[in-house]
Amino acid sequence: MKDPTRREFLWTSGLGLLAAGCAPTAADYAQKSGRRVVVIGGGWGGTTAAKYVRLADPSIEVVLLEPNKQFVSCPFSNLVLSGVRTIDSITFGYDRLRAHGVRVLHDTATAIEPDAKRVRVGNDSLPYDRLIVSPGVEFQWEQVEGLAAAQDRVLHAWKAGPQTVELARQLQAMPDGGVFVLTIPPAVYRCPPGPYERTCQVAWYLKNNKPKSKLIVLDANPNIISKTALFRAAWASYPNIEYRGSNKVVKVDPGTREVTTELGDKVKYDVLNLIPPQRAGTIAVSADLVGADKRWCEVNHLTYESVKHKNIHVIGDSTIGLPVPKSGNIANAMGKISALAVVSLLSDKPVPPMAPGNTCYSWVSDREAIAVVNAYKIEGGKVVQIEQKLTPGQSEMWAQNAVGWATSIWQDMLG
Amino acid sequence: MERDNVMPIVLISLLLLALTGTAGAGPLDGPGAPTAVICSACHGFAGQSQSNTMPILAGMASWYFKKAIQDFAAGKRTSPEMEPYAKQVVQFGLDDVAAYFAAQKRTVTPVTSDPAAIERGRAAAAQCTLCHGASGKGDPAKGVPDLTGQPPGYLKSQMLLFKADKRSPGDAQLKVVKALMATIPDEQLADLAAYWSSVR
Ligand SMILES: Cc1cc2nc3c(=O)[nH]c(=O)nc-3n(C[C@H](O)[C@H](O)[C@H](O)COP(=O)(O)OP(=O)(O)OC[C@H]3O[C@@H](n4cnc5c(N)ncnc54)[C@H](O)[C@@H]3O)c2cc1C
Numbered sequence: 001m002k003d004p005t006r007r008e009f010l011w012t013s014g015l016g017l018l019a020a021g022c023a024p025t026a027a028d029y030a031q032k033s034g035r036r037v038v039v040i041g042g043g044w045g046g047t048t049a050a051k052y053v054r055l056a057d058p059s060i061e062v063v064l065l066e067p068n069k070q071f072v073s074c075p076f077s078n079l080v081l082s083g084v085r086t087i088d089s090i091t092f093g094y095d096r097l098r099a100h101g102v103r104v105l106h107d108t109a110t111a112i113e114p115d116a117k118r119v120r121v122g123n124d125s126l127p128y129d130r131l132i133v134s135p136g137v138e139f140q141w142e143q144v145e146g147l148a149a150a151q152d153r154v155l156h157a158w159k160a161g162p163q164t165v166e167l168a169r170q171l172q173a174m175p176d177g178g179v180f181v182l183t184i185p186p187a188v189y190r191c192p193p194g195p196y197e198r199t200c201q202v203a204w205y206l207k208n209n210k211p212k213s214k215l216i217v218l219d220a221n222p223n224i225i226s227k228t229a230l231f232r233a234a235w236a237s238y239p240n241i242e243y244r245g246s247n248k249v250v251k252v253d254p255g256t257r258e259v260t261t262e263l264g265d266k267v268k269y270d271v272l273n274l275i276p277p278q279r280a281g282t283i284a285v286s287a288d289l290v291g292a293d294k295r296w297c298e299v300n301h302l303t304y305e306s307v308k309h310k311n312i313h314v315i316g317d318s319t320i321g322l323p324v325p326k327s328g329n330i331a332n333a334m335g336k337i338s339a340l341a342v343v344s345l346l347s348d349k350p351v352p353p354m355a356p357g358n359t360c361y362s363w364v365s366d367r368e369a370i371a372v373v374n375a376y377k378i379e380g381g382k383v384v385q386i387e388q389k390l391t392p393g394q395s396e397m398w399a400q401n402a403v404g405w406a407t408s409i410w411q412d413m414l415g
Numbered sequence: 416m417e418r419d420n421v422m423p424i425v426l427i428s429l430l431l432l433a434l435t436g437t438a439g440a441g442p443l444d445g446p447g448a449p450t451a452v453i454c455s456a457c458h459g460f461a462g463q464s465q466s467n468t469m470p471i472l473a474g475m476a477s478w479y480f481k482k483a484i485q486d487f488a489a490g491k492r493t494s495p496e497m498e499p500y501a502k503q504v505v506q507f508g509l510d511d512v513a514a515y516f517a518a519q520k521r522t523v524t525p526v527t528s529d530p531a532a533i534e535r536g537r538a539a540a541a542q543c544t545l546c547h548g549a550s551g552k553g554d555p556a557k558g559v560p561d562l563t564g565q566p567p568g569y570l571k572s573q574m575l576l577f578k579a580d581k582r583s584p585g586d587a588q589l590k591v592v593k594a595l596m597a598t599i600p601d602e603q604l605a606d607l608a609a610y611w612s613s614v615r
Contacts, residue, residue, distance in 0.1 A: 405456065408458065
């Protein structure tokens with residue numbers, strides 16, 4: 001019973017390894033015969049959308065483009081930093097999706113041609129009737145001086161994978177008495193409570209393993225932006241946290257191991273985790289799906305169709321304008337809603353009103369969690385929040401519910 | 416390799432489609448489905464929860480489903496997770512969503528319990544059958560739900576909530592069951608959870 005999620009999910013990761021390594025062939029891009037939905041991005045939104053189109057109407061062909069052979073979950077990845085979980089326990093394959101009849105091609109979409117209704121993949125092209133785009137976020141490297149040139153050395157660990165493992169290694173290798181600096185970008189960014197959960201996990205690890213060390217959090221926002229009182233209460237058990245609000249980091253120098261804030265303060269580090277500002281995934285920007293801010297994509301609240309291009313739906317972290325956080329739970333909900341909308345539209349049926357739901361659990365230690373829950377309705381064609389609810393405190397029960405959530409939602413996406 | 420896997424599935428589904436005309440009533444059909452898909456993030460696809468903590472909704476009697484949702488929405492059965500979702504269900508149509516889950520194939524939890532715990536639970540289960548029935552399937556007339564096949568972790572945490580008067584605190588109709596739970600040591604609650612979870 002130590003790690004039920006891991007046990008219940010062995011099948012996905014095991015199978016994933018077997019199928020790794022099949023390169024797509026020219027025939028995979030052949031002219032389509034029947035109705036085809038193409039999905040860009042095999043993360044939280046894209047996997048769900050691809051699976052649910054097939055579940056709702058197996059006569060529709062679904063092609064999913066995703067360069068990575070394995071899916072690594074961002075939710076629960078902060079627990080890898082503290083050593084509470086392994087990266088293997090949050091890594092899964094795409095084979096169950098294939099069993100639903102989704103054609104998973106491990107490739108990158110390089111351009112979208114909305115008029116021709118085609119996705120370019122290098123020299124190949126993939127025609128679609130409807131396109132669902134869920135490319136997540138890209139980092140705005142240029143917003144922090146010195147970052148673009150040091151991308152490989154300054155870790156974000158904000159896309160779970162090798163960087164998560166490397167940051168955990170650096171934390172373990174840090175001498176007792178060292179300084180770990182975590183920097184948080186201004187909102188809006190992926191997963192509002194994520195950096196504060198990470199603060200708890202790093203602080204928990206240091207408290208138990210390197211009690212003379214310090215964690216300095218440089219937050220561009222004036223205060224904790226999510227579950228504020230709950231995180232403050234949790235941090236009371238971690239005197240090793242030094243939190244500085246309104247401290248936007250504008251410069252990094254890996255040579256002198258120093259970051260500089262907007263106010264001109266210089267902060268030395270032994271280990272640095274710099275979370276850069278973010279925008280919609282690159283393909284969404286190059287395909288002109290982003291708004292005037294050149295960062296995020298506006299969509300119809302019922303169908304997730306782009307307000308800029310017909311037949312192209314955008315979901316997940318890349319979207320803006322709905323009263324929802326950038327969370328995996330929301331991306332999963334948008335995946336289901338957009339899939340059912342696309343199936344209705346392809347069958348000339350009315351799209352039923354559907355609203356997302358959100359729960360974000362955050363682990364505040366190795367065994368306790370807190371949560372925020374949001375419910376929504378549709379009013380005047382827009383998504384409107386019904387209410388937001390917080391757990392009254394932290395507990396092991398909510399941590400166990402978090403494990404239940406992860407088990408269910410990973411299966412909803414990839415099972 | 417990939418195409419070998421996929422083509423037969425595509426062909427079979429096309430064939431099925433040709434035979435049946437349209438896809439039959441599936442887990443995404445019915446007026447409750449567009450709301451119910453949101454629940455699978457925790458309760459599993461079509462309410463068939465695979466986890467130890469989230470209750471199975473598939474095949475749940477609609478009288479009990481509706482009571483639970485109404486109690487959550489009213490803040491009577493307190494749950495920070497369920498209160499907002501319950502309000503969302505009420506907003507979109509409680510009857511439709513209840514009918515949706517009632518129509519899904521009843522599954523049992525894949526989480527298994529220690530056989531010794533199941534045996535100890537069986538020996539203590541007589542005190543439950545007065546209300547939940549000898550089979551544990553519940554009794555709509557008395558407002559008592561089915562316990563069988565639910566995840567052991569879920570059953571145990573609900574019994575602990577009863578014991579601490581944290582599930583529907585102060586509810587006069589639950590006085591007897593709460594008084595009973597208060598007499599049972601926590602370890603025996605775990606055994607009872609293991610037993611009722613294993614009953615088919
Ligand atoms: C540390 C951390 C903790 C988090 N914790 C939680 C949590 O507890 N709960 C929660 O709900 N959310 C959490 N989140 C947020 C969650 O991970 C994101 O909101 C979610 O991943 C968004 O889904 P998405 O589909 O938009 O993007 P992603 O899941 O990032 O998927 C995008 C995919 O698109 C692919 N892609 C990009 N461009 C292309 C292209 N051109 N062609 C093909 N493929 C492409 C990428 O490879 C990627 O796999 C957390 C995030 C972080 C970083």
